Every structure is written in C-alpha cells, then in structure tokens.
Amino acid sequence: MQKRATIFQYADFDIDALCQLASDLRGGQSCSCDPCQIPKSGSFNWVVNVSFDDGVEWVLRSPRKGDEIVSDDTNLSLLASEAATLKYIKAHSNIPVPEVFAYQDSEDNDLGIPYILMSKAAGSALQPAWLSSGSTGSCMTQEQRTKILFQLGAITWQLSRLRFCQAGSLFEESNEIKVKTCLSRGLLVEKRDILEDVPRGPFDTDTDYYEAHISAFLEHVKYLPLAHHCFFAPIPARSEYDDQTDHLAAVDLWNNFVAIKSKIDGSHNKTDYVIAGEALLSLLAEWTPRLSGYFANEDKYRFVLHHPDLSVDNIYVDEDFNITCVIDWAFCSAIPLPMLLVPPGLPQARDELDESLLPAFEDGFRHALEGNLPEEALDAEYRLSWVVSRNRPMWLFARFINLDSEADYYLFKALWDAVATCNQDMLDFFRSMQASDKYRLLQAELVDEDPAAEEMARKERRSHGNDVRALAISRKLTMVSEWASRYTPACDRGIRSNGSVFVADKKLWKWIGCCLKSSVADGKGSDVDSHR
Numbered sequence: 001m002q003k004r005a006t007i008f009q010y011a012d013f014d015i016d017a018l019c020q021l022a023s024d025l026r027g028g029q030s031c032s033c034d035p036c037q038i039p040k041s042g043s044f045n046w047v048v049n050v051s052f053d054d055g056v057e058w059v060l061r062s063p064r065k066g067d068e069i070v071s072d073d074t075n076l077s078l079l080a081s082e083a084a085t086l087k088y089i090k091a092h093s094n095i096p097v098p099e100v101f102a103y104q105d106s107e108d109n110d111l112g113i114p115y116i117l118m119s120k121a122a123g124s125a126l127q128p129a130w131l132s133s134g135s136t137g138s139c140m141t142q143e144q145r146t147k148i149l150f151q152l153g154a155i156t157w158q159l160s161r162l163r164f165c166q167a168g169s170l171f172e173e174s175n176e177i178k179v180k181t182c183l184s185r186g187l188l189v190e191k192r193d194i195l196e197d198v199p200r201g202p203f204d205t206d207t208d209y210y211e212a213h214i215s216a217f218l219e220h221v222k223y224l225p226l227a228h229h230c231f232f233a234p235i236p237a238r239s240e241y242d243d244q245t246d247h248l249a250a251v252d253l254w255n256n257f258v259a260i261k262s263k264i265d266g267s268h269n270k271t272d273y274v275i276a277g278e279a280l281l282s283l284l285a286e287w288t289p290r291l292s293g294y295f296a297n298e299d300k301y302r303f304v305l306h307h308p309d310l311s312v313d314n315i316y317v318d319e320d321f322n323i324t325c326v327i328d329w330a331f332c333s334a335i336p337l338p339m340l341l342v343p344p345g346l347p348q349a350r351d352e353l354d355e356s357l358l359p360a361f362e363d364g365f366r367h368a369l370e371g372n373l374p375e376e377a378l379d380a381e382y383r384l385s386w387v388v389s390r391n392r393p394m395w396l397f398a399r400f401i402n403l404d405s406e407a408d409y410y411l412f413k414a415l416w417d418a419v420a421t422c423n424q425d426m427l428d429f430f431r432s433m434q435a436s437d438k439y440r441l442l443q444a445e446l447v448d449e450d451p452a453a454e455e456m457a458r459k460e461r462r463s464h465g466n467d468v469r470a471l472a473i474s475r476k477l478t479m480v481s482e483w484a485s486r487y488t489p490a491c492d493r494g495i496r497s498n499g500s501v502f503v504a505d506k507k508l509w510k511w512i513g514c515c516l517k518s519s520v521a522d523g524k525g526s527d528v529d530s531h532r
Helices: 017-025 072-092 128-129 141-162 206-223 242-263 267-295 357-369 374-389 392-401 409-418 426-436 437-449 452-464 468-479 505-524
Strands: 045-053 058-064 100-102 115-119 169-173 176-180 303-306 315-317 323-326 332-334
Touching: 017 045, 017 100, 017 115, 058 072, 058 100, 072 100, 072 169, 128 141, 128 176, 128 452, 141 303, 141 315, 141 323, 141 357, 169 392, 169 426, 206 267, 206 332, 206 392, 206 437, 242 452, 242 468, 242 505, 267 392, 267 409, 267 426, 267 437, 357 452, 392 409, 409 426, 426 437
Parallel strands: none
Antiparallel strands: 045 058, 058 115, 100 115, 169 176, 303 332, 315 323
C-alpha cells in the first residue's frame, strides 16, 4: 500500500491542478508543489508552499475541517471575506499584505478544496525575536520594539482611512467589494456562530454593533460551554507568582475548587456573567458620549477596517525590523471607529501593551497623518490620536465580550472603575443584582441547563482523584463562599448574609498555599482550618 503524502495531512487536493493554476496566473512560468512538505497549520487554516523556477514563492491556504471553534460553513465565509479584504486593502492603502491571485470558497473547483492562492509573506515572523529571552538568541532592544509600534501606529492610521457606512465584513460580488454580514470574533468564536437569536449585520449604527456583540455574549454564557471562565474565581495568573511551582500549585487549587458542583457551567456562574453582560450596555452608554467630542466632524462613513489579531505571529519583519507584511486578516470587519483606536496587544492580541511603548504607537499614528493630509485637516485627525491613550475601556470591553481572558473578573472590575459614575462599588452592585427578583428567576430557569448530579460527581472525582486533602479544601471553600446560595433570599443565607460577594482571587490561593506549606513544615498535617 502506497504511503499517503504528508502534504495531504488536512485534505486531499489536486497538486497538478494547483501547479497549473499558479503557472497560468504567471503567464506560463513553471512551478512545483513538494508533496513531501508538511503543511503549516493554525487554529483555522493550513498552508503549503508553491515554488516557481525563478525563485518566487506563493502559498495555498485552506480552512481546516471539523473546527471546534467555528463551523465549516463559517470557515468558508471567513475565507471569502479575507480574500476580499486583502484585495481591498491592497488597492486602497500602502499596508503590506499578501497579494491574492485566486480564491474559491467551495470545493467545487479543479483543486477540490476551498482555498486562497496568494503571495508568500516577505521577511520572517516577529514572534521569535519579540519573545526571545536573550539566552538562546538576541533579545529585541527597547528601540527596536519602539520601531515596531511606531509602524503599527502608521498602519492603524491607514486603516482609519478605509471607511464604510455600515459595520460588517467585506465580500466580493460581481467584482465589487460590499459590506455584508459581520464576521467579527465576538459574533462567531466558541460556536457563537450557531446561536440563532444574535443579530449578524451589517449594522447601521455603533449602538447596533455593540448591542449585537453583547447579545452574542449573553447567549453564549447562558447556553454554550464556558470552558475555563468562572467570573468570581479567576484563574491564578503566572505573573502573580515569583515561583512557577507556587503558581502551578495555585492553579491546582483553583481547578479543584471549580470542579465542586461544576461551578463553571453551573447556573450561578452563568447568571453572574449575564449580570455583567447586561451591565455593559449601561457602561457603554456612559463611555461612548465621552468620546463623541473627538469624532465631532466624522460623517456617515465612520466604520473602519480593523485587524482583530495583530500579534507577533502575524507581523512579518526584515532584519532591520521594518514591517514587511501583515497576515491573517480572518475575522476582519468594518467596526466603529472608537474600537480601532486602541493600541495593539503584544505579544498577543489578548495582552495589554506595555505602557512604555504606547507613545511610539501614538507618534506613528500622528506622523502618518501629518505626512498625508493637508494642514487644514490635521486638527480633526489629531483628535483621533488623542483617543488612543484615553481609550482603555474600549480595549477592556472587547476583551471581555470575546471572553478572551483567564481573568474576566479583573477586566470587568477595571472597566467598572474606569467608567461607572454611580459611585457604587462593583461588588455591592453584584450583591444587589443577585438579590433582585429578575436575576433570581433567571438563575432558577438556568438550573435546567446545569450538569446532572452524576456528571458533577464524575468531574469532582476526575479533578481530585484520591487526594482527600484537596477534596476537603475545595468543599470547605465552597461552603464558606456559599456559592449555591447567592441567588436565594437574604434570610435564607448563612454566614455571608450581610457580607460582600465572595471572590476566589489571588489573595485566597496565596493564603492557602502558605498555610499548606506551613503545615507541612511544622509537621502538623494538612488541615487548613488550623490556620484560620
């Protein structure tokens, strides 16, 4: 039996048809596609190289089937939209992006797969240099990082000039680029694309766009798995611990705690997220008017293109750290202008940019507009650059509604503290909402979605194994937190009837870790109660 070529790891396709297509597109130039190459793969797509005899290289990119993040149909829409977006950016800006030579959003073609055939990104990915510690390679200097951010500021200004009268994603129809359904991450990822009661756009106003994303968030937290998201029990972050062993021990404690009664996918946690999601509407209503003065002169074309994953993996540079290409424009859409004017997260989109690099991003934005606009138009554009350093709430909002964090509690608290004008403490707000009839009734309705008792017990056993100490700690913490009684009338609560909402945060895990270390050192056993 002949061994299957490694190039077909993700899908079978006609290599001869690919080479013929590529050759025809270059006027008959000979090319080849090595069947022994191993496709490069990301979360959504796989890629192989096509090499021409004159040294030019192209790439074939195709969606992965059976994606657990979005459906196959959504992946096809993302492919078609990304191809249209790249074409539009190439034609209307100087942003370095791959050139699209051909694409098909179905299997009904000579290759037998949906694909984009495009130029190979020049340079190399920024990721190795940015993340290098210096021990195995040369670490980037602050000056080099500043240079990257300056260029990203200029790219962001160019994106701010690509404007549309609706929010949504770009598609090509009859050789025209049109704004259609919105394929932003917040409406699609983690199977949000299958939710039926979510507006998909295109959207005519900023408010319509924001409300649609909050709607997707609310439907997600009520009816889809929440993975590792537990609002009042954020995962311990590595940055909070000097020692990796202590951090891993804290994560184990967290895993054991949330396994009791299936806290993550339980109705209490889901209702907590609904309270937070519905509060976002009020917070946005307070925040967006504060930005209105900066956009006073904006016309109806106020929606702008945005790269949702401007990470070190998708930025390519040359040896002098000049940006040579920006790749992976899937999920790109025209969005409200305030959402574009947020510094990119580096190294990954979910990371908050180091404050020392923020001025370089703003300088790049200003430098680009000064070199491309007449003097009489500068004042209005300067206002946009000022938004960047004042727009952290919009970054927090985007992170939270996309559930792109391991600590949603801290994101929401930071947003609340920055925006809310009600002078009410966030935990007091949650306490009052948990006591309201509206959310007590919702929690009672969501109980039907809770895991069965057998499933809860299975998760507890899988998490704790035979570790009696870990099980005891988790159960005692659950009892003290009164996790299951937060949506009951105050008269039915116990020791926390008049207290604040229980938060299983870094202080708790560090305290328990110290107790456990101390008990072992003293030879007194492992009962945390002895330290209370």
